[in-house]
Amino acid sequence: MEPEEQQDLVEQAGEIFEVGQGLLGQAQAFLETLLRPWNAYQLAIALAVFVVAHVLSRIVQPRLHDWMRTREGWPKWRLRILLVVHKRMRMIFFVALIWITVAVMREVTWPSRSYLLAGIANLALAWLIVTFATRLIANPFLRTVVRYGAWTWVTLRILGVTDQAEQLLDSIAVEIGEFRLSVWLVLQAAFILGVFFFVARFISRTSAARIQANEDISPSMRVLVVKFIQIALYGVAFFVGLKAVGFDLTGLAVLSGAIGIGLGFGLQKVVSNLVSGIIILLDKSIKPGDVITVGETFGWINSLGARYVSITTRDGREYLIPNEDLITTQVVNWSHSNDFVRLDIFFGTAYGDNPHDVRRIAIDAAKSVDRVLTFQPPVCHIVGFGDSSVDYILRFWIKDPTGGLTNIRGNVYLALWDAFAEHNISIPFPQREVKVLEGSELGTKVID
Known part of the structure; x- marks a missing residue:
């Protein structure tokens, strides 16, 4: 010393x-x-x-x-x-x-x-x-x-x-x-x-409540504005508090710049997710309440976070999808511009049934299901002649994808089953005929 x-x-x-x-x-x-x-x-x-x-x-x-x-x-x-x-x-x-x-x-x-x-x-x-x-x-x-x-x-x-x-x-x-x-x-x-952070937190909560209650702003923009206000208020509280105490912020600025460069290399994925989250909020491609499909994950969006998006599936599981995946991969948004979704189901009937009657009965059966829209009526078309049946496609529209897709398909299938049973329309299954040629013999072979 x-x-x-x-x-x-x-x-x-x-x-x-x-x-x-x-x-x-x-x-x-x-x-x-x-x-x-x-x-x-x-x-x-x-x-x-x-x-x-x-x-x-x-x-x-x-x-x-x-x-x-x-x-x-x-x-x-x-x-x-x-x-x-x-x-x-x-x-x-x-x-x-x-x-x-x-x-x-x-x-x-x-x-x-x-x-x-x-x-x-x-x-x-x-x-x-x-x-x-x-x-x-x-x-x-x-x-x-x-x-x-x-x-x-x-x-x-x-x-x-x-x-x-x-x-x-x-x-x-x-x-x-x-x-x-x-x-x-x-x-x-x-x-x-502590005092500055308390004031910033109080202002942040008050402004967030008012912004969330404003129906004129889209949900994604509400999230973006609230997060921006929070970051700005806490940042101002931190630097103003240090300045009020008498800390020299010049050295802190140099140090934060060096730390920022190090974090930029070490936390590339985190930064990428943060930037992707801001892009998602700005372009309004998804918002809380939308029903989306990412890969094999189907569900509705609970919240948009700074690093990930929370998606809840029909079985109650909550998936945290990184924001970067929503930018770089294909995302199916079932309710992006509107809530209307068209669903297709396939079925077949026997060749002996009149196709005109089958189409009419199938459309009426789909209309009888509660969630199927009637102002956009279902349609039914023949899509091919199969080995055992005449193949059809039945298309119908719903406006509440958050209520589930599998269950509405199942209800339409049940309505078709009941309607076909009432009008004696048969649903065939594959059948094979075995012919024994003349001169051949049938027998059994015993395996030792």
Whole structure:
């Protein structure tokens, strides 16, 4: 280690020791004040108020819980607020009672004899406000970090040692060249980024709900706009948060460029899927709710993701198809421009049946099935003369491919079976004739 670096470490250690001694001296002075009679009385009063608040919460909490169970028609946000109130009932009672106690003591005795109680009341009220405010943060980890950080800062603020604590945390630092990273800077960054991310998340959710409710925008464009807003908001929150703390973003830009080049080579498939997803959203080739066939996978689209498309089949399986496959392979979209789908089924009848009657009966049978469209009537044509039957094709249209294709084909086949049985139309099967030539003999060969 260089002499200059050793000198810096010694100076840093001395600064930390000096600030620590100052805080320790303030802590000793504060503990000495607690030994004074009136301060001890105030601590006893605060403890008694806490016990009363605990007893009241035990009495009220079950009744509030039973009352909440009867509020089934209430909005969820109201029930969430009641649930938070239910869990924090002891603190709520303590804050209310301690402030009532402070008000009474200020009226009946000298202000100095309620000074400690006022500090406890301020601290309890601040902690309660932080508890309710941090409930707005959905992420559990981020909520915990912000809550404990805010509790610590509020406590130091009320005790009047924020400057010393800030100086101590700032003195614990790591220096790399001209860059200096202290504990205080890290805590500031975590808090400010948490606030910015919370604001970005709130705006993102609000705007996403309004965009999804706008029927004038196509489903694919809704997904694209929502994802663009999310990326933009979180990106702005990240960079603005770092800038607000005082980070130099010049080095970060150079570093992100180098990382981007490395990721471009190492994550080509991921980048390809991301770009393919944007192309899919822009050209509106598929959208949530479409019925598509990719290879041998047939189903309807649940959602469009940044990396894959979620497809659910009729048997309940969910396939995650990479976006690149939807760009580079053939995709059958059964509901791209409209929901109308034409289906074909093949059948055959005996040569002895009149083809004109067969066509008419087949068309009427198809029309009798519920999902078959009547304004685009079915058609039936002869497609060939087979070995054992006259072969036909029956074509009909449906407008709800999401209801399934195999089941509608099966229903039409059943309708044909019933109609042919009613009109004595036979459905032949292959038959073979065996002729014994004159002079040949029939016999059996025994195999040993």
